[in-house]
Amino acid sequence: MKINIMPLARVEGEGGIYVEMEDERVKEVRMDIYEGPRLIETVVLGKRPDDVISIVTRICSICSTSHRLASVRGFERAGGVEVPEKIRLLRKLVHYGEYIESHSLHYYLLALPDFFGYPDAISMAEKYGDLVLGGLELKKFGNFIMETINGKAIHGENIRIGYMGRIPEKDALEHIKSRALALIPVIEDGIMAFPAMEIPDYMEEETNFICLVPEDDGFGFIGNTIITSKGERFDVEEYKKVTNERVVPHSFAKRSSYAGSPFTVGALARVNILGERLPGKAGDFFRRLWSERWKRNPLFNNLAQAIEILFCLEQIPPLVDRILSLPDPELKEPEVKEGEGTGAVEAPRGTLYHHYKVENGRTVECDIITPTAQNLDDMEKYLRRAAENLVKNPPEDFELRLELIPRAYDPCISCSVHMLRVKVKK
DSSP states (O other): OEEEEEEEOSSBSSEEEEEEEETTEEEEEEEEEOSOOOOHHHHTTTSOHHHHHHHHGGGOSTTHHHHHHHHHHHHHHHHTOOOOHHHHHHHHHHHHHHHHHHHHIIIIIIIHHHHHTOSSHHHHHTTSHHHHHHHHHHHHHHHHHHHHHHSSSSSOOOEETTEESOOOOHHHHHHHHHHHHHHHHHHHHHHHHTTTSOOOOTTOOOOEEEEEEOTTSSSOSBOSEEEETTSOEEEGGGHHHHHOOBOOTTBSSOBOOBTTBOEEOSHHHHHHHHGGGOOHHHHHHHHHHOOGGGGTOGGGHHHHHHHHHHHHHHHHHHHHHHHHHSOOOOOOOOOOOSEEEEEEEEETTEEEEEEEEEETTEEEEEEEEOHHHHHHHHHHHHHHHHHHHHTTSOOTTHHHHHHHHHHHTOOBSOSSOEEEEEEEEO
């Protein structure tokens, strides 16, 4: 028996899942990535750092802010650039905006339809209109934050190496503060929609989790230390010891493994490792809803994302107050002429690394490792476990049950669709 589903929608990018089974034995499982490489790491060679940060942000429209932040941090570490506190806090604010926009898009519009039994959010809206509209309001708010701080919602240019081109006006920041407070009840309702549903367990298996330790040792998305769920810690300059990239024949995306095993990055990794640090209502929800299943089941990444939205909304008001209390720094761009450094941030989908080497003011080395590339091995592992359990008594919605797994990771391959193929031999 052969099953082709074309396309697997509600994910970012063009790729596919291939599963081959014979009788009740799973022979092969692959996450295929069809999109060709764009060679960004080569394109930027020979270019000045201030040009590179505008090129690499084009890697992704959904995560363009994270790419820009990782890039400027990499060059700042290479050049020993000190960043004024107000600039650092504005970067944190715009990062929260990206999280709210990206997570709300995935949680409300791409993931929840699966659990409510709808093919898409439009179909779901007739019965669950408040949830769909809430997701759209959150997404709109995240976009507004990025437009205000970085100039545009996508590929903004205001964040520079060591400074910002323009400091936002007080009225705009006050609006962000008040709107964040108003949207907290929206995400609280959204969070409670998930536990009411039955979360399947046919793919459950232990895995490793990896994320960054936030700079302030709380919960957050920017840091210079890598931590694993086993407790090991590494400086970000040692990122290759953690990622261990390799090439596979069925994909244009490289793969990563740690200590010879797959691992997960992203919201579920952050919450599993650092969840006890979550403050406020976000921490209350975590402690009420978390269970040991979160360590074995990637579907809980959806709920972890929703909790992170609440965390961002709660953090914004005091952050805005702190920003407004500080004087505007001098808008002066430092030159990075020599040096080597790694910038790392937690993009919504997981840990993102940008490494650069600069000689005579020009970029001579560039290495970028994205979250989805790190997650692909783990996706395959869970797909294999699911297929092994489901093939014994194949359900009618066999393909959907497989699709749930990569979709839960919110994979960012590009802005198109995936394809899923299941091949069963008797």
